Amino acid sequence: MRRGLVHVLAWLFATGAAVTLSWWGVHTVLAGTAYDPPRALPLAVGEATTQESRPLPSAPGRPSPTRPPSPSSTPTPSSTAITSATPTPSTAPSSSPSSTASDKVRGYDTDGGRVVFELGRTSASLVSATPGPGWSMQTWKTETWIRVEFTSGADRVSVFCTWHDGPPRVEIGTY
Template sequence: MRRAMTYVAAWGGATSLAVMLVWFGARPVLHNAVFGPPPARSVVDHVPVSPAAGPSSPPPASPTVRATPKRTVRHASPRPSSVRPTPSPHTDARSYTLTGGQVVLSMTATSARLVSATPAAGYEVRTWHAPGWLRVDFTKDAHTSTLFCTWNGHAPAVQVQEQ
């Protein structure tokens, strides 16, 4: 009798473990298959810029700038939505391909906004933004691909650097 109870306890433990693994392992996959992947989020928050900004200058290098790096979470594809934002008639979406990845910017005559930054295989992406400028870096080992966009009192200007 004792031997039979040992076998039943071992079987119950193995079955419980298998159920837990399937629940926590397959549940997210099945959820995404039924409901779609989570919606893609904007890489940076929209920073409104007043048209009466000061004189044109490159991004400040002083420590008073409050640029915070953010990491991008990459999703397979955005979740379809029934509500689609209507683009402004004066908005121009531009795509830039760098060695480290691809950057998409939404530009107007007086400002720019980062739409997405998709790293190439093996690269990591970091972004910074402040009023009048934004920066996107793709890094892998010692190689860095950088995109700068400035619009402080002038139309957005883009510079790309490969190091």
């Protein structure tokens, strides 16, 4: 009996020492690292993407999103409320290494989510677009405009950034 107890105690001690040493090694390696949040990927010209915000497991299921318009369709705002957007300053870094000092990164908060654009003198680029909980998102990009549309059931919020006839301007439409 005594011999079995000594073996169990030796096994417990060795296992405890191995776990402690492993934890200390992993902790030491990870303590010196910094977490960088993921960056948005640039969209190709004319490319359409769809992204959905996932509700929490405890949230009730949401209805399936309606079929989005085709990427080749030209946006026609039939909105009941189109407003000129007032940007909120954003501290996000420039997504393009060739940006100039005149480029400005601006964020726009809507009911459907948040959109961040990098606005230059004669063009703009989409930095990120994040749908809110329960909203889905689709983006379109051409050489002269970018459209981000958030959808939740029958509710739609579109953020348009155009620069075809002057400097970039952003409009938010709710319909």
